[in-house]
Amino acid sequence: AQSVTQPDIHITVSEGASLELRCNYSYGATPYLFWYVQSPGQGLQLLLKYFSGDTLVQGIKGFEAEFKRSQSSFNLRKPSVHWSDAAEYFCAVGAVSGGYNKLIFGAGTRLAVHP
């Protein structure tokens, strides 16, 4: 069965510091992988996605993620965090079946940014 693990529930970084949010997935075939961000009380916004090809994926807001098949990981990175990046981040794995894509989400990582 597909699953996603985000080992870090909370992370706190200083503004300007680098960031890496971890994501491990379990899926039998080549996965579709996503990172979403959620501001308090809001819906989820897509940051980036991986379907195939280059394993380093660039997203919006200066984020990037690297797909490592050997480690079953899809970690999210940002070289310099801004205070506005404080939010909850969700990793998701998707499987296409019968014409639809069912996304399985991790439990999320809440990011706090200190000035």
Added chain:
Amino acid sequence: SQTIHQWPATLVQPVGSPLSLECTVEGTSNPNLYWYRQAAGRGLQLLFYSIGIDQISSEVPQNLSASRPQDRQFILSSKKLLLSDSGFYLCAWSDRLTYGYTFGSGTRLTVV
């Protein structure tokens, strides 16, 4: 461009009352539609998905039901709310080309 609308934004309902949350998508046809619930401090749980009108699949047994009376309309309902139905409900759509989800802004439901 495609947009997704979800309402109401917040809702406080007494236990035992009915529920109807509505989600509509514009700018696309035949979308896949989804209802997720996000309990406080927890991840997102898929409740229902739909690949077409009147085609609804349920992921977990629960007190809720979903309907899709029109191609771009998805409704989440309950006849009698329970305290455990409280949470943040998110509607999403995806297409068969990109498969990424676009989420609505969510409904905060508090059952009292």
